[in-house]
Amino acid sequence: MELRHLRYFAAVADTCHFGQAATQLHVAQPALSYAIRQLEAELDVTLFTRTTRQVALTPAGEYLQAEAARILAGVDDAVDGVRRIAAGRSGVIRLGLTGIAAFSHLPRIARVVKRELPDVDLQIQSDMLTPVQCDGLRALSIDLGVLRPPVVGDGIDMRLIDVEPMVLAVSVDHRLAVEPVVAVEDLRNEMFVMYDSQDSAVNDAAVRTCHRAGFVPQRAHRAPGTAVLLALVAAGMGVAVVPASVRALPLEGLVIRDLVDAGTVELALAWRSGQDNPVVDAVSEVIAQAFAAETASPRRTPNDTYVGEQL
Structure with missing residues (x-):
């Protein structure tokens, strides 16, 4: 059974009129009638009762109409899905x-x-x-x-x-917490909390920021991740120079301040x-x-x- 035959059958079943179905399908009516006879011969059933005045579905035709609608809808969905995947949608x-x-x-x-x-x-x-x-x-x-x-x-x-500026994270009771903007030079004597990964781009950016201000940051603590790093800062264990996106992680006891002449990451x-x-x-x-x-x-x-x- 060809999909073409199913589509032809569905059109005739919906209209109960060979002429209207042929127009809808953009095929000649004799070709449509021949395709339906082929389908009936393949299934060895009569799908339509035909008179000079009326075309009607037989019980077998009514069953096939429901099944054809389901099958054709599934085929159309599959085609649409394939095309959407191919188009990246x-x-x-x-x-x-x-x-x-x-x-x-x-x-x-x-x-x-x-x-x-x-x-x-x-x-x-x-x-x-x-x-x-x-x-x-x-x-x-x-x-x-x-x-x-x-x-x-x-x-x-x-x-x-994205390119993020580096900012300063300090505890709420730190001396710099009251400053709206902090100069990197003001961190010269501070102890730093940094990431413990040797491959941290954030550490590298923080170190470069301090180098440009003329000093090497003193590492007091190393943290395995951002949550621990910020928790240590909030506890007063040191300061941290981190990307501005840390503002997405509000933490009690933590203050984020802009840094003058800080680097980016x-x-x-x-x-x-x-x-x-x-x-x-x-x-x-x-x-x-x-x-x-x-x-x-x-x-x-x-x-x-x-x-x-x-x-």
Whole structure:
């Protein structure tokens, strides 16, 4: 049984008129009548009773009408789904995110994908260091990564989506908590809380910021992640120079202050080089467009070449 025969049958069954069905299908009426006779012969049943004045469905025809409607609707849905996937409008994207980006950037990412690509299912994997994301992209365990440049290893392409200024995190009772804006020079004698990862792009940016002010930051404590780092700062164990997106994580006892002449740290969208998944292309494009205004400024200076990793 051909789909063409089912569509022809459905049109005649709906109109109970061969002439109207032929017009609707843009075929000649004799060709339509012949196709219906072929279908009846293949099924060895009579689907229509025909007189010179009337065409009516037989009981077998009534049953086939319901089944044909279900089958043809399923075929149309399958065709639409295939086309949407091929166009990048439907599918599953496994998205990896660096620590704080899950709080500061994921809401905007999820919102724009839901709005622009409602049939795309985002599966989130958070707290992934840049090297882990790069390995995941190469191993096909994630499709897209939101990470701190630079990428680690070969075979990864990326697109900048955000450049964040560095800010100061201090406890509410710290001497600098009352200042609306703080100069980096004022941190010369402070003890710092920093990430314990040797590949932290945030650490690198903080160290460069201090170097430009003429001193080396003194590390009092090392934290495995952003939540612990901010908790230590709130407890008065030291200060921290971190990306401005930490404001997405309000914490009792913690104060965030702008820093004069502080450096910046980047956030990028990354994918496997040579990937041919149209859904990856579509999602990366809508995410990049969502952050286009933010990436317009500020830009990093030539001295801000990153050699490390992320939160």
